[in-house]
Amino acid sequence: MSETLDLIHIRRHLHQIPELALHETQTAAYLRQVIETMPQQWLTIHHIPSLPTALMVKVQGSQPQRCIGYRTDIDALPVTEATGLPYASTNPGKMHACGHDIHMTVALGVLNYFANHQPKDDLLFFFQPAEENDNGGKLAVEAGAFTGEWRPDEFYGLHVNPELSAGVIGCRNGTLFAGTTEINVDFVGKGGHAAYPHLANDMVVACASFIMQAQTVVSRSVDPIEGGVVTFGKLNAGSIRNVIAGRARLEGTIRGLTQAMIEHIDQRLQAIANGIATSFECKVNVELNQGGYLPVENDPRLTVPFIQFMKNAPDVDFVETAPAMTGEDFGYMLHQFPGTMFWLGVDGHAPLHSAKMTPDESAISKGVTAITEFLEDRMTRK
Numbered sequence: 480m481s482e483t484l485d486l487i488h489i490r491r492h493l494h495q496i497p498e499l500a501l502h503e504t505q506t507a508a509y510l511r512q513v514i515e516t517m518p519q520q521w522l523t524i525h526h527i528p529s530l531p532t533a534l535m536v537k538v539q540g541s542q543p544q545r546c547i548g549y550r551t552d553i554d555a556l557p558v559t560e561a562t563g564l565p566y567a568s569t570n571p572g573k574m575h576a577c578g579h580d581i582h583m584t585v586a587l588g589v590l591n592y593f594a595n596h597q598p599k600d601d602l603l604f605f606f607q608p609a610e611e612n613d614n615g616g617k618l619a620v621e622a623g624a625f626t627g628e629w630r631p632d633e634f635y636g637l638h639v640n641p642e643l644s645a646g647v648i649g650c651r652n653g654t655l656f657a658g659t660t661e662i663n664v665d666f667v668g669k670g671g672h673a674a675y676p677h678l679a680n681d682m683v684v685a686c687a688s689f690i691m692q693a694q695t696v697v698s699r700s701v702d703p704i705e706g707g708v709v710t711f712g713k714l715n716a717g718s719i720r721n722v723i724a725g726r727a728r729l730e731g732t733i734r735g736l737t738q739a740m741i742e743h744i745d746q747r748l749q750a751i752a753n754g755i756a757t758s759f760e761c762k763v764n765v766e767l768n769q770g771g772y773l774p775v776e777n778d779p780r781l782t783v784p785f786i787q788f789m790k791n792a793p794d795v796d797f798v799e800t801a802p803a804m805t806g807e808d809f810g811y812m813l814h815q816f817p818g819t820m821f822w823l824g825v826d827g828h829a830p831l832h833s834a835k836m837t838p839d840e841s842a843i844s845k846g847v848t849a850i851t852e853f854l855e856d857r858m859t860r861k
């Protein structure tokens with residue numbers, strides 16, 4: 480048992496075994512294996528039966544006044560890695576393209592510190608499945624994971640940011656991330672022969688028309704000062720070039736910094752879908768799923784002191800950041816428990832969700848230091 484962990488080795492191993500939402504079995508087993516190398520004296524490990532890839536670890540405080548939660552997400556994306564790194568993903572078509580491998584490693588580093596140096600307050604580390612999809616944070620809350628002695632009085636979590644230099648901490652009071660709504664749109668018409676368009680009802684054309692009109696929602700119906708996002712990342716239609724497709728399906732995401740804006744965009748898209756159904760004489764079904772991706776609202780009572788600490792810490796470079804249109808189901812958790820989400824700079828050459836995303840690993844130890852020092856300081860205060 481050693482007091483230090485080889486965090487670079489751990490991160491690279493996690494990077495090689497990316498798994499999609501709710502299927503993070505290898506990842507959860509590896510996390511548990513690493514946690515079991517730490518001194519166990521003050522640790523309790525807990526599983527959530529309905530969320531088997533989640534892992535909760537409590538560190539018993541010496542004179543607990545509160546329980547401080549720290550959350551990391553553990554899932555990956557269906558992206559084929561193109562970094563060319565020697566430790567690239569070994570799971571074809573899956574990649575830690577959102578940096579959750581870094582998130583987990585930082586959490587393990589902080590946990591290891593407190594497994595070796597008993598904290599004053601109780602600490603709760605939550606290794607959360609399904610951030611990208613399927614609302615793992617919400618599922619955990621609904622499963623009652625944070626009740627009784629597992630209830631955090633406050634919750635913290637980070638996200639990596641390739642636009643900030645490695646190790647820089649970024650944060651803001653109030654809204655840090657957008658809320659999102661997942662949107663699926665199904666078009667149903669009549670298939671037919673490519674040579675007889677007049678006898679069919681082409682859903683590729685109806686869908687294309689919807690996509691183009693949907694692009695006017697943000698440009699024409701949203702206050703530019705407030706902003707919003709409509710992105711369709713997935714489109715399925717047809718089976719072969721010479722058969723007119725009778726069905727098409729779009730999957731996308733809607734973003735806004737307030738629930739009111741998201742609802743406004745939802746309504747505009749529904750109105751456009753109704754118009755397409757009329758003009759193309761087809762069925763258009765819009766399915767909206769807000770899930771748990773509420774806006775990430777940083778609580779001022781905790782965020783003001785967090786920012787103050789980071790600004791004054793000699794080992795930390797801090798920047799105040801603008802709100803971002805990324806989503807996070809930590810937003811749901813911050814509607815249950817007060818807390819703060821923040822960025823950790825990783826100085827990437829490619830953005831989040833890119834197949835070439837290559838975070839600078841020096842951010843890991845800087846992140847561990849900043850968070851550990853913050854938590855130590857937090858525990859000395861009321």
Ligand SMILES: CC(=O)N[C@@H](CCC[C@H](N)C(=O)O)C(=O)O
Nearest residue numbers: 611612659660661732805806807
């Ligand atoms: C940090 C990050 O990239 N989060 C995801 C969250 C996705 C939310 C939901 N599944 C959606 O697609 O709306 C993001 O894409 O921002």
